[in-house]
Amino acid sequence: MERIIMAHGSGGRLSHQLVQDLFQKYLGNDYLNQMNDATILPGSTKLALTTDSFVVNPIFFRGGDIGKLAVCGTINDLSVTGARPRYLSLAVILEEGFLIEDLERIVQSIAETSQKAGVPIVCGDTKVVERGSADKIFINTTGVGFLQEHLVGPEYIQPGDYLLISGTIGDHGIAILADREGLEFGTPVVSDCAPLNHLIESFYGPGVRCMRDPTRGGVGTTLNEIARQAKVSIVLEEESLPLNPGVEGACGMLGLDPLYLANEGKVLAVVAPEAVEEVLAKMKAHPLGEQAAVIGRIGEKDPGLVLLKTPLGGKRVVGMLEGEHLPRIC
Amino acid sequence: MERIIMAHGSGGRLSHQLVQDLFQKYLGNDYLNQMNDATILPGSTKLALTTDSFVVNPIFFRGGDIGKLAVCGTINDLSVTGARPRYLSLAVILEEGFLIEDLERIVQSIAETSQKAGVPIVCGDTKVVERGSADKIFINTTGVGFLQEHLVGPEYIQPGDYLLISGTIGDHGIAILADREGLEFGTPVVSDCAPLNHLIESFYGPGVRCMRDPTRGGVGTTLNEIARQAKVSIVLEEESLPLNPGVEGACGMLGLDPLYLANEGKVLAVVAPEAVEEVLAKMKAHPLGEQAAVIGRIGEKDPGLVLLKTPLGGKRVVGMLEGEHLPRIC
Numbered sequence: 001m002e003r004i005i006m007a008h009g010s011g012g013r014l015s016h017q018l019v020q021d022l023f024q025k026y027l028g029n030d031y032l033n034q035m036n037d038a039t040i041l042p043g044s045t046k047l048a049l050t051t052d053s054f055v056v057n058p059i060f061f062r063g064g065d066i067g068k069l070a071v072c073g074t075i076n077d078l079s080v081t082g083a084r085p086r087y088l089s090l091a092v093i094l095e096e097g098f099l100i101e102d103l104e105r106i107v108q109s110i111a112e113t114s115q116k117a118g119v120p121i122v123c124g125d126t127k128v129v130e131r132g133s134a135d136k137i138f139i140n141t142t143g144v145g146f147l148q149e150h151l152v153g154p155e156y157i158q159p160g161d162y163l164l165i166s167g168t169i170g171d172h173g174i175a176i177l178a179d180r181e182g183l184e185f186g187t188p189v190v191s192d193c194a195p196l197n198h199l200i201e202s203f204y205g206p207g208v209r210c211m212r213d214p215t216r217g218g219v220g221t222t223l224n225e226i227a228r229q230a231k232v233s234i235v236l237e238e239e240s241l242p243l244n245p246g247v248e249g250a251c252g253m254l255g256l257d258p259l260y261l262a263n264e265g266k267v268l269a270v271v272a273p274e275a276v277e278e279v280l281a282k283m284k285a286h287p288l289g290e291q292a293a294v295i296g297r298i299g300e301k302d303p304g305l306v307l308l309k310t311p312l313g314g315k316r317v318v319g320m321l322e323g324e325h326l327p328r329i330c
Numbered sequence: 331m332e333r334i335i336m337a338h339g340s341g342g343r344l345s346h347q348l349v350q351d352l353f354q355k356y357l358g359n360d361y362l363n364q365m366n367d368a369t370i371l372p373g374s375t376k377l378a379l380t381t382d383s384f385v386v387n388p389i390f391f392r393g394g395d396i397g398k399l400a401v402c403g404t405i406n407d408l409s410v411t412g413a414r415p416r417y418l419s420l421a422v423i424l425e426e427g428f429l430i431e432d433l434e435r436i437v438q439s440i441a442e443t444s445q446k447a448g449v450p451i452v453c454g455d456t457k458v459v460e461r462g463s464a465d466k467i468f469i470n471t472t473g474v475g476f477l478q479e480h481l482v483g484p485e486y487i488q489p490g491d492y493l494l495i496s497g498t499i500g501d502h503g504i505a506i507l508a509d510r511e512g513l514e515f516g517t518p519v520v521s522d523c524a525p526l527n528h529l530i531e532s533f534y535g536p537g538v539r540c541m542r543d544p545t546r547g548g549v550g551t552t553l554n555e556i557a558r559q560a561k562v563s564i565v566l567e568e569e570s571l572p573l574n575p576g577v578e579g580a581c582g583m584l585g586l587d588p589l590y591l592a593n594e595g596k597v598l599a600v601v602a603p604e605a606v607e608e609v610l611a612k613m614k615a616h617p618l619g620e621q622a623a624v625i626g627r628i629g630e631k632d633p634g635l636v637l638l639k640t641p642l643g644g645k646r647v648v649g650m651l652e653g654e655h656l657p658r659i660c
Contacts, residue, residue: 002430009424009458022434023420023454026441031417031452039453041417041474045375051419051472055457055464087361087371089381089472090353093423094339100332104352111356122361123369124353127385128339129658134385135463142381142419142472144371328459 009328011216012260012321035229036153037077037212038145046147048083050074053140057328059106061179063171063191064264066139067106069330071113072195072264073215074143079197080211080267082152082204083145088114091125091140098136106137117195119143148204154229156209162276163234163296164269166199166289167192168242169219173261174250176329185253187246194265199289203282207275212268216330217321220259220306222268224320227304236296236308236318259308260321262329270298339658341546342590342651365559366483367407367542368475376477378413380404383470387658389436391509393502393521394594396469397436399660401443402525402594403545404473409527410541410597412482412534413475418444421455421470428466436467447525449473478534484559486539492606493564493626494599496529496619497522498572499549503591504580506659515583517576524595529619533612537605542598546660547651550589550636552598554650557634566626566638566648589638590651592659600628 007014024032031039038050052073059066071088078085090110094103114121175191177183196213210230214222219241227234243258251258265288271279276294283289299307306318337344354362361369368380382403389396401418408415420440424433444451505521507513526543540560544552549571557564573588581588595618601609606624613619629637636648 004424004426004428004430004433004458006426006458006460009456015456018456019454022430022437023456026434026437027420027444027451027454029450029452031450032454041452043375045373047377047474049417049419049453049474051421051453051470052455053421053423053457053468053470055423055459057463087379089379090357091381091383091470091472093383093385093468094334096334096336098334100334100352103334104356107352107356114357120359120361121357122359122371123379123381124349124357124362125382126339126345126348126353127383127658128334128336129385129465130336132462133387133465134468135459138423138464138468140381140383140421140470140472142421142470144377144379144474328457 006327007324010321010324012221036081038081038083040147048078048081048145048147050077051142053138054330055138055328056330057135058179059136061191062175064193065106065109066137067110068113069193069264070139070141071110072193073330074141075117075119075195075197076213078143078145079200080213083147085119085143085145085197087122087144088119089123089142090121093127093129093134093138095134095136096128096131113195117197150206152208152210154210154226157230157232157270157298159232159298159300161209161270161272161298162294164271164280165293165295166267166283167291168244169263169266170247170258170261171244172264173326173329174247177326185246185250187249189244189246189250192263192265194288196265196267196288199286200267202286203279207272207279208269209272210270214263214266214268216262218260218262220318221321223306227306231301231304233299233302233305233307234296235299236306238308239311240293240295242291242293259318264330336657337654340651340654342551366411368411368413370477378408378411378475378477380407381470381472383468384660385468385658386660387465388509389466391521392505394523395436395439396467397440398443399523399594400469400471401440402523403660404471405447405449405525405527406543408473408475409530410543413477415449415473415475415527417452417474418449419453419472420451423457423459423464423468425464425466426458426461443525447527480536482538482540484540484556487560487562487600487628489562489628489630491539491600491602491628492624494601494610495623495625496597496613497621498574499593499596500577500588500591501574502594503656503659504577507656515576515580517579519574519576519580522593522595524618526595526597526618529616530597532616533609537602537609538599539602540600544593544596544598546592548590548592550648551651553636557636561631561634563629563632563635563637564626565629566636568638569641570623570625572621572623589648594660
């Protein structure tokens, strides 16, 4: 009999398969089938809705904690869909014996992040399960946003558009790995976990065609999703990918590909040629976008493929994440 | 150091204390402080938002499963707030090794319940944790509803109003207990788990002042919440409480009070005297309300107190649920 394996939660190929074969099969409808970071709902005020459960291990890590992550993750999913995040729900599952002191730290961090982003928690739920029936604390946040007038999405992508990222890649993945395994690297790596709504607000406009936040599965998997949905090829320039020295070192040492490491405070943006200079400048002007860069370009209409151009001029196909090398990254 | 205990998840006194001392302390705002089943949000179309995580054990029980429960619970929270449920999100946390066959049964049940209620699942999320880090499957559903023109809430309750319930009490609690402990009673008990939006739609109108669904903590705890928020006393007639013979038998045998057993398909309604006959008749005309009854009355303005009148004329105070006798009931 088939059983759930860790790779079903990787955000990579097996996650997509599970969603398709099970959830979409039985629950599929025009909303669910949008398969974007958040779902756009019709009405006089167009709403966006998104949900995420967080099971990150460890719950406190360099650069954040499960509470901060839960607030940022959902705010970011709404923001990249072209919505202004307005309301969050918060549901926690606690393991019997969990320290109330730790819970308090997490709730304080949720409060701080929610205030900083300007998105209030408006409803909540608390459940408790017996010792050994959950690992410390799991958090679900669901977010409601109001769609902006200018729309973005893979359907607006055109050949020749540029691909931008708001900063270095892989920081969250390496930070979690380091804390979990007790690793120390020459240059310390801190999670990039941050609410992106203000950064995105600063460069949002007509030239922006599509945005995504490359979390689980990393930039590699996220670009594959975009390429398939937009039915285009994407050509990445390996040399232009911004990398922190610590992440570069850790990847070399551990044999990890930064393209598959999770990010929790980065936005990928596909931008029209005429707007690319302005968007890049605005990104760089924001504290969360100082290391923004153009990292690639949209190729011809093509059955969705992501290619990486190496400094020596070679090209290799970048697939979706296979298997699972870093479970419980978010 | 203080730790989380099972009673923090009971829905009773300790749950309320945890919410007050931690979540409201740091996150409190005008929305969160409404402390209703769903939160009402301002705007041209008034929204209602509610979230719930489900950790019920066992995941399949007589009368339902964790999937059906997750859909009903959130639909019901929106409905009793006076909103028409419109959209649901669905987030699952799976334990490594969970049978995909069982997951399929649960997703089918979610699909069936969502179709029956006419409320689609519009976005989702899947996480997987290692074997032993969760117990099989946890589900979060968050719901968005559109508020109806006629408003309900504890602030509309008047002395002299009547208290109605849409049917028998305690069925869900006893069904879960029986399945979990392998108990058999003379009269089998089945969970009342059902989406209440159509039932509520059938009797909703100006005479309806306030509604609640008495889930965790049961009718006793829910009425205490209402009494405190409305600052009134509530007088319950013990004789008029509808009870299935199986629940009555089980409670007698096990020393349980049906007033603290969970319900997952019942609505408590406070109704104005001039409307009570019509509302009761409409409830009884709906398949989910056949055993509806008037079970009490709102007393004078009073610091929120719930009193139970026994058949012999005695009166006792009904408090909130203390401790936790049935963990993971939902």
